[in-house]
Amino acid sequence: MPETAERIEIxxxxVLEAVLFAAGNPITAAELARILQLDVLGTQNLVAELKSDLDRRHSGLTIRQVAGGYQLATRPEAFAIVERLSEVVDRKISAPTMETLSIVAFKQPITKAEIEQIRGVRVERALQKLLELELIAEVGRKNVLGRPILYGTTETFLRCFGINTLEDLPELPTTEEAAAGLDAEQMELFQEVQQLQSQNDADTEEQEAPMAHDDMPPAE
Structure with missing residues (x-):
């Protein structure tokens, strides 16, 4: 007769490690608490204990707080080796597309025209690529003439870049800090971009301003 497998008490x-592994994507403390039948504070303490345990035994896994939830993830030190496991389709983002993504991340919500004013080139292909990768999404319409689409980043963006919330993005340098390291040609381009942005802000304010009584069209 085959031997009966010994039952292992977990x-x-x-159990928490198994749930995080099975979830794959980030899962909130409230959802974990519901699954584990614990309160939220107890769940958060358990997550912290598991993370300490993984660190203590030098595991190749760690727990990241990403997109408002917890995720069991490969430790960065092991990524180069784990990467050899799969030969996947190259989904690297080109430099121009990454520039577009950076503008959306720091200036969101933002329209296509506003991105093009900052970059100085057309961005249809870059936006389409970012939409396909679900790194950005349409988040509304700007309340100006033509009601152009507004773009913003997604939870996929947060997960891919290991960011918990948009507040975790690094601060942009001030105008003075950005200009300090530029040569004459770069400074001229920088000033042109600043002028374009100032003009765009002025146009937006003018379009969004309510019409004065004297400017109202006569009633039909």
Missing amino acids: SQLG
Whole structure:
């Protein structure tokens, strides 16, 4: 007769680790608490304990706080080796597309025309690529003439860049800091961009301003 497999009792830490592994994507403390039948504070303490346990035993995994939730992820030190496991389609983002993504991330919500004013080139292909990768999405319409589409980043963006919230993005340098390291040609381009942005802000304010009573069209 075959031997009966010994039943293994799994600790709360083991159960939490299994849930995070099975989830794949980030899962909130509230959702974990519901699954584990614990309160939220107890769940957060358990997550912290599991992270410490993974660190203590030099595991190749760690817990990241991403997109408002917790995710079991490969430790950065092991990524180069893990990467050899799969031969996937190259989904690297080109430099122009990354520039467009950076503008959306720091200036969102933002329209296509506003991105093009900052970059100085057309961005249809870059926007389409970012939409396909689900790094950005349409988040509304700007309340100006023509009601152009507004773009913003997504939870996929947060997960890909290991960011919990948009507040975790690094601060942009001030105008003075940005201009300090430019040569004469770069400074001229920088000033042109500043003028374009100032003009765009002025146009937006004019389009969004309510019409004065004297400017109202006569009633039919």
